[in-house]
Amino acid sequence: MADNKIERFEFQAEVKQVLDIVVHSLYTDKEIFIRELVSNASDASEKLRHLQLKGESVYDENLELEIKVSTDDTAGTITIQDFGIGMTHDELVENLGTIAHSGSKAFLKALKESGERNENLIGQFGVGFYSVFMVAKSVKVFTRSFRPDADCLCWASDGSGSYEIESASGERRGTRIVIELKEEYKSFARKSEAERILKRYSGFVQFPLLLNGDKLNTVQAVWLKPKSEVSEEEYKEFYKFQANAFDEPRFWLHFSADAPLTINALLYVPTENLERFGFGRMDAGVALYCRKVLIDSDPKGLLPEWLRFLRGVIDSADLPLNISRETMQDSSLVQKLNRVITKRFLKTLEEKAERHAEEYRAFWDSFGLFLKEGVTMDFTHREQLLKLLRFESSMTDADELTGIGDYCSRAAEAQKQIFYLAGNSRAAIEGGPYLEAFRARKIEVLYLYEPIDEFVVNHAGEYGGKRFVSADADDLDLDTIADAIVDSPKESLDDDAFKALAEWTKEQLGERVGEVARGKRLVDSPAMIVNTDKMMSAQMRKLMKAMQKEGPETTPPPAKFELNPSHPIICNLDRLRKCDADLARQVVDQLYDGALIAAGLLDDPSEMLKRSYAMLERVTGS
Numbered sequence: 131m132a133d134n135k136i137e138r139f140e141f142q143a144e145v146k147q148v149l150d151i152v153v154h155s156l157y158t159d160k161e162i163f164i165r166e167l168v169s170n171a172s173d174a175s176e177k178l179r180h181l182q183l184k185g186e187s188v189y190d191e192n193l194e195l196e197i198k199v200s201t202d203d204t205a206g207t208i209t210i211q212d213f214g215i216g217m218t219h220d221e222l223v224e225n226l227g228t229i230a231h232s233g234s235k236a237f238l239k240a241l242k243e244s245g246e247r248n249e250n251l252i253g254q255f256g257v258g259f260y261s262v263f264m265v266a267k268s269v270k271v272f273t274r275s276f277r278p279d280a281d282c283l284c285w286a287s288d289g290s291g292s293y294e295i296e297s298a299s300g301e302r303r304g305t306r307i308v309i310e311l312k313e314e315y316k317s318f319a320r321k322s323e324a325e326r327i328l329k330r331y332s333g334f335v336q337f338p339l340l341l342n343g344d345k346l347n348t349v350q351a352v353w354l355k356p357k358s359e360v361s362e363e364e365y366k367e368f369y370k371f372q373a374n375a376f377d378e379p380r381f382w383l384h385f386s387a388d389a390p391l392t393i394n395a396l397l398y399v400p401t402e403n404l405e406r407f408g409f410g411r412m413d414a415g416v417a418l419y420c421r422k423v424l425i426d427s428d429p430k431g432l433l434p435e436w437l438r439f440l441r442g443v444i445d446s447a448d449l450p451l452n453i454s455r456e457t458m459q460d461s462s463l464v465q466k467l468n469r470v471i472t473k474r475f476l477k478t479l480e481e482k483a484e485r486h487a488e489e490y491r492a493f494w495d496s497f498g499l500f501l502k503e504g505v506t507m508d509f510t511h512r513e514q515l516l517k518l519l520r521f522e523s524s525m526t527d528a529d530e531l532t533g534i535g536d537y538c539s540r541a542a543e544a545q546k547q548i549f550y551l552a553g554n555s556r557a558a559i560e561g562g563p564y565l566e567a568f569r570a571r572k573i574e575v576l577y578l579y580e581p582i583d584e585f586v587v588n589h590a591g592e593y594g595g596k597r598f599v600s601a602d603a604d605d606l607d608l609d610t611i612a613d614a615i616v617d618s619p620k621e622s623l624d625d626d627a628f629k630a631l632a633e634w635t636k637e638q639l640g641e642r643v644g645e646v647a648r649g650k651r652l653v654d655s656p657a658m659i660v661n662t663d664k665m666m667s668a669q670m671r672k673l674m675k676a677m678q679k680e681g682p683e684t685t686p687p688p689a690k691f692e693l694n695p696s697h698p699i700i701c702n703l704d705r706l707r708k709c710d711a712d713l714a715r716q717v718v719d720q721l722y723d724g725a726l727i728a729a730g731l732l733d734d735p736s737e738m739l740k741r742s743y744a745m746l747e748r749v750t751g752s
């Protein structure tokens with residue numbers, strides 16, 4: 131670039147959008163702009179240290195890495211300077227003129243998803259560099275890249291729509307940002323005010339932080355300190371700083387290990403599960419360090435996908451510094467880290483579940499979905515994850531949960547299955563016909579309320595040698611587990627009578643059912659539909675049907691219709707079909723539709739309603 135030539139650029143459209151919101155926002159926490167700029171200064175310094183450790187030659191080689199903030203009360207300016215990697219001409223255009231970076235991108239995305247100009251979002255994301263325009267009349271970024279042959283440059287903007295780049299001179303390596311504050315924000319240029327803000331947000335910065343020449347912080351890598359030397363307050367502060375979080379941590383795991391790897395880790399579970407609030411899929415948030423040097427702030431593959439809600443730091447002295455994002459996933463060291471840390475975290479959850487049931491329950495309510503996802507995706511940790519799942523069951527009270535381990539310890543020795551029923555609610559499951567036979571034998575059934583639950587148990591297949599089996603499955607021989615405790619019925623159809631009735635019923639129902647059979651399991655209900663397909667319960671079939679609305683038509687396998695030979699309706703039906711076949715046919719249709727409802731499979735109730743009115747008319751008329 132020729133000397134003294136001023137180049138003018140328009141901001142990218144997305145940047146303008148962000149700027150517009152930032153500048154006109156009513157957001158009260160204007161002071162975060164300091165945190166954002168200091169974080170950028172720290173990032174740039176970290177990157178430089180990394181380059182040096184890799185042996186790369188850098189300009190201004192012996193310059194100490196510190197971050198200098200200076201205020202000028204009378205002029206109303208703040209200057210933030212670092213000696214990090216700096217920026218070249220193209221990097222200025224790319225980094226400050228377009229949105230290619232994390233903070234602002236996430237902000238824009240959330241903004242689009244929330245569909246409104248939600249000013250509070252700024253507070254939740256911190257829009258990075260652009261936040262400075264909340265308070266600045268003008269901003270000048272003087273910079274010199276670490277590259278030996280780079281130029282000194284000055285980037286300038288008032289945040290309205292364009293910026294300028296011209297050459298500068300005499301800059302040291304790194305970046306110096308001079309902020310001229312708007313009249314109403316001049317108080318930020320007071321030393322005491324700047325000091326308060328820096329201490330609040332930037333107390334953990336890994337480089338000496340100077341304000342008007344005075345050192346503010348000492349380097350604090352909390353994760354490397356012994357546990358006994360870290361206060362609760364410090365843990366919480368570090369969480370907010372490191373995760374850029376605005377909630378409190380729910381709990382944390384701070385541990386170190388020497389074998390098989392040297393690890394210092396500090397992992398946090400947030401209070402809020404942002405995925406539940408519709409913010410979209412979370413990004414991994416555990417940063418990888420090697421002896422305090424940042425390797426990657428959100429390394430892919432460091433932890434399993436289902437642990438993406440974790441925040442914090444993993445530091446391993448065994449990692450080669452020149453590991454790159456690309457080679458990371460292949461590195462056997464990273465895989466080892468993954469295994470060790472995942473195991474350790476799962477153990478922490480197990481201990482929580484055992485010793486602090488209430489705390490675990492609260493965690494489960496917010497983050498249980500991630501563990502379920504883990505069961506379906508992560509074969510290595512499946513067994514451990516299964517132990518951590520929680521469901522209601524026929525032996526818990528409403529809203530009380532049990533684990534699969536506890537379920538198994540309550541089950542009779544002869545019971546080789548873990549029974550479950552899927553349904554929308556406790557009432558829906560308990561109102562259906564499937565539970566009767568289990569209740570009569572005191573066999574526990576897990577209640578699965580979420581659509582994903584059945585996928586989860588199907589994926590798992592078994593736990594501790596017991597198969598997961600849907601309680602609406604065909605051919606369940608519950609008598610081998612326990613005898614039913616039932617009052618003997620007054621009347622019951624004998625084999626021949628039942629056989630004739632079943633044949634007649636099958637004729638009435640035609641293709642709608644595959645088979646009509648004697649229901650061995652029915653106690654209080656006259657009839658039910660059971661599942662002949664082992665892999666697919668009624669709920670699954672319903673789900674499949676819903677998914678196939680768009681796709682090609684495939685008929686679900688015909689179900690088996692079971693009649694209860696001891697139920698008064700069935701006994702009456704056998705007499706009725708001989709004297710009033712029309713009414714008997716209506717009764718069969720009604721029983722069948724009723725069973726469909728109980729199985730959650732009736733799509734259109736209009737026929738059933740019509741029939742029901744016709745029958746009521748007869749009953750009330752006679």
Ligand code: ADP
Nearest residue numbers: 170171174216225231232233257258259260305
């Ligand atoms: P983020 O920090 O999330 O990437 P920012 O808006 O804070 O987003 O910064 C945008 C980009 O500008 C950074 O990614 C970085 O490349 C560049 N940048 C900002 N400040 C500095 C700095 N002090 N030194 C070098 N590069 C910087």
Ligand code: MG
Nearest residue numbers: 169170258259
């Ligand atoms: Mg930033």
